[in-house]
Amino acid sequence: MTTTDLHNPADGSHLATIALLDAEAVDDAVDRARTAQRAWARLAPVARGEGLRAFATVVRAHVEELAALEVANSGHPVGQARWEAGHVADVLTYYAAAPERLFGRQIPVAGGLDMTFAEPIGVVGVITPWNFPMTIASWGFAPALAAGNAVLLKPAEWTPLTTIRLGELAAEAGLPDGLLQVLPGKGSVVGERMVTHPGVGKVVFTGSTETGARVMAAAAPTVTNVTLELGGKSANVVFADSDLERAAATAPYGVFDNAGQDCCARSRILVEESAYERFMELLEPAVAGVRVGDPADDATEMGPLVSRPHWEKVASYVPDDAPVAFRGAAPDGPGNWFPPTVLTPSSRTDRAVVEEIFGPVVTVQRFRDEADAIALANATAYGLSGSIWTRDLSRALRVARAVEAGNLSVNSHSSVRYATPFGGFKQSGIGRELGPDAPFAFTETKNVFVHVDEDPAPEESA
Numbered sequence: 513m514t515t516t517d518l519h520n521p522a523d524g525s526h527l528a529t530i531a532l533l534d535a536e537a538v539d540d541a542v543d544r545a546r547t548a549q550r551a552w553a554r555l556a557p558v559a560r561g562e563g564l565r566a567f568a569t570v571v572r573a574h575v576e577e578l579a580a581l582e583v584a585n586s587g588h589p590v591g592q593a594r595w596e597a598g599h600v601a602d603v604l605t606y607y608a609a610a611p612e613r614l615f616g617r618q619i620p621v622a623g624g625l626d627m628t629f630a631e632p633i634g635v636v637g638v639i640t641p642w643n644f645p646m647t648i649a650s651w652g653f654a655p656a657l658a659a660g661n662a663v664l665l666k667p668a669e670w671t672p673l674t675t676i677r678l679g680e681l682a683a684e685a686g687l688p689d690g691l692l693q694v695l696p697g698k699g700s701v702v703g704e705r706m707v708t709h710p711g712v713g714k715v716v717f718t719g720s721t722e723t724g725a726r727v728m729a730a731a732a733p734t735v736t737n738v739t740l741e742l743g744g745k746s747a748n749v750v751f752a753d754s755d756l757e758r759a760a761a762t763a764p765y766g767v768f769d770n771a772g773q774d775c776c777a778r779s780r781i782l783v784e785e786s787a788y789e790r791f792m793e794l795l796e797p798a799v800a801g802v803r804v805g806d807p808a809d810d811a812t813e814m815g816p817l818v819s820r821p822h823w824e825k826v827a828s829y830v831p832d833d834a835p836v837a838f839r840g841a842a843p844d845g846p847g848n849w850f851p852p853t854v855l856t857p858s859s860r861t862d863r864a865v866v867e868e869i870f871g872p873v874v875t876v877q878r879f880r881d882e883a884d885a886i887a888l889a890n891a892t893a894y895g896l897s898g899s900i901w902t903r904d905l906s907r908a909l910r911v912a913r914a915v916e917a918g919n920l921s922v923n924s925h926s927s928v929r930y931a932t933p934f935g936g937f938k939q940s941g942i943g944r945e946l947g948p949d950a951p952f953a954f955t956e957t958k959n960v961f962v963h964v965d966e967d968p969a970p971e972e973s974a
């Protein structure tokens with residue numbers, strides 16, 4: 513049996529050895545999932561809702577345990593990890609209402625009655641990345657289960673522990689055997705088999721754009737439906753008329769949260785020329801103030817990077833001659849520590865400006881006017897997120913409509929709420945997760961027409 517060793521990113525210590533499944537295990541899982549799904553879909557909608565509410569209750573009772581696991585496996589600060597575990601319970605609670613609200617439509621037609629049904633797809637594969645293992649898994653499995661599907665869930669190789677635990681908690685909550693199965697394994701083995709298996713009707717993939725494109729191609733021969741949540745290189749656009757103090761004080765948290773390992777990280781700060789010097793003066797102490805350290809400490813705001821290979825990738829964007837404006841602090845010693853780093857490249861096509869770094873490295877660039885700000889914000893293959901700082905509401909709305917991204921915030925860095933849709937434009941993805949419509953992404957629309965005989969004696973019955 514193939515195994516993998518997991519290490520604590522904060523100190524390098526050995527954490528666990530995990531068995532990696534093979535392709536045959538995926539085939540067996542699909543068979544079990546099909547059986548479980550048929551029974552689940554036959555349940556009354558209220559019973560499926562109760563199942564999800566019970567799951568939410570069990571997750572909420574294990575928030576501390578799940579958070580501690582995420583701290584150890586992923587290096588997330590404990591306050592953030594608690595939020596993530598609580599968010600899973602919130603997402604389950606939100607979608608527990610969905611089975612009773614999977615409305616179809618009655619459409620006026622001649623000669624009878626026409627209606628639509630939202631039918632479950634069947635078996636759904638959810639493939640997650642290592643940066644937010646719990647939350648991203650729940651965005652897939654909660655609405656998919658609500659819509660009457662079974663779910664196979666593959667966590668990323670580096671961070672499977674909380675996902676494995678969520679699978680156990682689902683069973684503890686009484687979800688039927690086989691309905692939600694966690695399949696740890698390699699992307700090239702378990703992930704690929706999930707995508708190509710003819711019994712899997714839909715795949716929700718979250719990860720890099722490169723792998724997402726491969727998943728889409730692998731899904732094509734079986735015409736398997738995909739939702740793709742991919743990379744990002746989002747802009748934080750700061751106009752001179754904004755509350756510069758607030759814009760600068762919050763900018764580090766818009767990019768350095770989760771050590772920058774966030775698909776929505778505002779990793780390109782764009783500042784109007786006339787406010788640039790003042791903004792940089794304000795940004796320096798804000799970056800120095802980010803509390804980087806032991807993720808198990810309640811006061812910590814930023815932990816280590818997830819792994820050594822990832823640390824090396826991030827470090828490659830800050831060579832000795834990099835245009836470093838200033839940096840924050842990071843602990844010495846073992847662990848994948850990387851300080852918050854601010855770069856000011858002179859070229860608009862610098863590698864650090866164009867590529868997703870996925871670490872605590874941000875670039876700051878100047879723009880001339882509104883049109884230049886929009887052009888710069890859109891000068892990327894990605895289109896996931898972004899922020900706009902201005903006191904001019906009309907400008908805020910003009911720019912928000914012009915930026916090609918799925919999730920924008922004005923005078924804030926908010927991206928994710930379970931009640932609102934989330935996803936990317938351009939190479940940041942296809943489809944949307946979360947929000948009221950998410951369960952419908954896990955259904956097929958069926959149209960049924962019922963012929964109605966003409967009234968044989970219309971005058972008499974009138």
Ligand code: NAD
Binds near residue numbers: 741
């Ligand atoms: P990755 O693409 O390397 O891996 C993601 C998942 O895909 C892992 O579980 C991996 O095992 C699996 N995988 C790898 N090869 C596969 C294959 N051939 N077939 C099927 N599955 C395969 O991504 P990562 O490094 O884990 O995550 C970081 C990336 O994820 C970043 O680019 C980030 O922006 C993106 N991301 C996007 C969102 C979003 O919602 N848009 C959210 C979080 C992360």
